[in-house]
Amino acid sequence: MANRTELLQGTLDLLILKTLRLGPLHGWGISKLVRQISNDVLQINQGSLYPALYRLEEQGLVAGRWGRSENNRRARFYSLTRTGERRLAAETRNWEQVSQAIARVLRATEG
Numbered sequence: 001m002a003n004r005t006e007l008l009q010g011t012l013d014l015l016i017l018k019t020l021r022l023g024p025l026h027g028w029g030i031s032k033l034v035r036q037i038s039n040d041v042l043q044i045n046q047g048s049l050y051p052a053l054y055r056l057e058e059q060g061l062v063a064g065r066w067g068r069s070e071n072n073r074r075a076r077f078y079s080l081t082r083t084g085e086r087r088l089a090a091e092t093r094n095w096e097q098v099s100q101a102i103a104r105v106l107r108a109t110e111g
Contacts, residue, residue, distance in 0.1 A: 012052050014095060017088040020062060026075035027053060053078055061087050
């Protein structure tokens with residue numbers, strides 16, 4: 001897909017939580033990993049990423065701590081909390097149901 005895909009509302013939180021399931025990351029690391037895993041289809045705008053991280057931290061879904069990045073810069077590293085893991089499981093189930101329903105509609109309307 002040549003065009004970059006805009007993330008649907010609510011999908012960004014799911015992608016952040018899923019990425020942090022792999023371990024603590026700073027914002028740039030989250031953005032880079034999502035881009036790599038999606039083969040450059042999904043790119044998280046920094047203007048959307050950091051407000052989402054702050055919101056997730058306020059909700060207790062992620063925890064942030066200051067540390068040093070791989071190039072020795074001060075960075076805030078985020079990790080998934082237990083509450084975040086539960087939310088991730090629920091949101092993943094919901095996403096799977098919705099994507100299966102959309103696939104059924106697309107198949108039914110082919111032709």
